[in-house]
Structures are given as C-alpha cells and as structure tokens.
Amino acid sequence: AQSVTQLDSHVSVSEGTPVLLRCNYSSSYSPSLFWYVQHPNKGLQLLLKYTSAATLVKGINGFEAEFKKSETSFHLTKPSAHMSDAAEYFCVVSLLAAGNKLTFGGGTRVLVKP
Amino acid sequence: GAGVSQTPSNKVTEKGKYVELRCDPISGHTALYWYRQSLGQGPEFLIYFQGTGAADDSGLPNDRFFAVRPEGSVSTLKIQRTERGDSAVYLCASSTHSGSGTDTQYFGPGTRLTVL
Numbered sequence: 001a002q003s004v005t006q007l008d009s010h011v012s013v014s015e016g017t018p019v020l021l022r023c024n025y026s027s028s029y030s031p032s033l034f035w036y037v038q039h040p041n042k043g044l045q046l047l048l049k050y051t052s053a054a055t056l057v058k059g060i061n062g063f064e065a066e067f068k069k070s071e072t073s074f075h076l077t078k079p080s081a082h083m084s085d086a087a088e089y090f091c092v093v094s095l096l097a098a099g100n101k102l103t104f105g106g107g108t109r110v111l112v113k114p
Numbered sequence: 115g116a117g118v119s120q121t122p123s124n125k126v127t128e129k130g131k132y133v134e135l136r137c138d139p140i141s142g143h144t145a146l147y148w149y150r151q152s153l154g155q156g157p158e159f160l161i162y163f164q165g166t167g168a169a170d171d172s173g174l175p176n177d178r179f180f181a182v183r184p185e186g187s188v189s190t191l192k193i194q195r196t197e198r199g200d201s202a203v204y205l206c207a208s209s210t211h212s213g214s215g216t217d218t219q220y221f222g223p224g225t226r227l228t229v230l
Contacts, residue, residue, distance in 0.1 A: 032216050043118075044157075044205070044221040051216035090156050099170045100209070101147065102219060104156030 002027045002093050006105035013081045014113045021076040021108045023091030033074045034092040034102070035065055044090070050074060061085070086112045116140070118222035120206050126228045127196055135191040135225045139208030146189050147219060148181055149205040157205055163189060164211060196229045203227070 007022040025031060035047040048059025055067040061084075065076045074091060091105040119138040127133050139146050144165055149157035159173040163183045171181070178196075183189040193200055203226050207219035 043223040046218055049218060096214065099162050100217060101159040101162055101170060107156050
C-alpha cells in the first residue's frame with residue numbers, strides 16, 4: 001500500500017520570501033513522486049516529478065523538490081514566492097505495481113501576502 | 115495540442131437520477147484514469163483503463179458506479195441512482211503507457227456534480 005501525508009493544510013507566506021511545502025510518503029517499493037498544483041477553478045497541473053534519477057528535481061515556475069529516501073520525504077520549495085503561486089498543492093505517489101494510479105495527499109493551500 | 119476535455123463542466127441532478135460524465139483523452143494516450151475530488155480533499159482514484167479494458171476498478175465505491183471505454187479513446191463514467199454523497203468534482207486523466215511507471219498523467223478540468 002502507498003500513502004502520502006502533507007504536513008500542513010495551509011501555508012501563508014509573504015511575496016518574495018521562500019516557500020516550503022512538506023510531504024512524507026509511505027511505500028513498500030520504489031515510488032514515483034509528483035507535485036501537482038491546482039489553481040481555483042482550473043485543472044491539476046504537473047509541477048515536477050521524481051522517477052529515481054536525480055534526487056533534486058527542478059520543475060516549472062522556479063519550484064524544486066528533493067527526494068530523501070532515508071526520511072521518506074519529498075518536500076517542495078521555491079526561493080521567492082510570487083502572488084501567482086497562491087493555489088492548492090498536492091504531493092502524489094504512484095507505483096508501477098499499482099498500475100500507476102495516483103495516491104494524493106490531502107493538499108496544502110498556499111496564501112501569498114503582498 | 116488539445117488537452118484532456120470533460121463534459122459537462124457542471125451537472126446538477128436530483129437524488130435517484132442517472133448521470134453520465136464524458137472524458138476525451140489526449141490523442142494517442144492509451145491509459146485513462148478517473149478520480150473523484152470531494153470538497154477540501156485530494157482526488158481519489160476510481161478506475162483505470164488500459165486501452166478498452168478496465169485494468170483496475172478497485173476505487174469504484176459501489177455497484178452504482180460504472181465506466182466504459184469501448185473504442186479505447188473516449189470514456190464515460192456512469193452513476194446510477196445518484197445520492198447526495200456522490201456530489202464531487204470528477205476528474206479524468208490520460209497518459210502514455212511506457213511500462214516504466216513514470217508516465218505523467220494529464221488532467222482535464224473536471225465535471226462538478228451536484229446531487230440535490
């Protein structure tokens with residue numbers, strides 16, 4: 001079985017300051033890990049994915065995430081938040097053995113203050 | 115190119131009625147997934163198609179839910195005798211199937227179902 005825990009349901013940051021969204025996963029096998037973003041009334045968009053290559057993964061819009069197997073974590077960061085980053089972010093795990101179906105975390109809603 | 119499309123974007127129905135939700139995947143994508151997102155939660159897996167066949171329907175909550183993909187492209191999610199608890203956003207995603215487990219799933223905008 002696989003599961004994902006996003007440690008913060010809400011994160012509030014000021015524009016121009018760093019963003020950290022925390023994610024821990026549980027998986028019996030080597031998983032693929034993803035971060036998706038969902039803007040209000042829009043579809044889910046892939047930010048980045050980890051697929052057992054480099055442990056530091058760079059994504060779109062300046063986001064990156066680091067896979068740490070020893071900590072079973074896949075935290076998402078961005079050095080400087082922009083107003084357009086206000087959205088809901090989902091950490092996601094999938095397993096080839098599970099037919100690649102995605103298991104989502106509960107989501108973290110990011111608020112960016114001017 | 116065109117992304118995943120879903121129709122209708124919104125559906126309001128009465129308890130006990132039957133509804134169909136449609137998904138048009140990205141052309142050439144053999145894998146198609148349905149998820150359900152309740153308010154304030156992350157999406158939950160319902161069913162996965164590889165080609166025309168349902169490879170995994172373990173997420174369907176009960177036998178009122180059924181999905182088909184007869185020609186390996188468009189898929190329809192069917193809900194019989196709708197209940198108020200079925201109200202949610204139903205998301206469709208498609209991907210290639212490389213067999214590596216790393217294929218990206220591309221999501222449609224969803225259908226918001228409201229059961230009165």
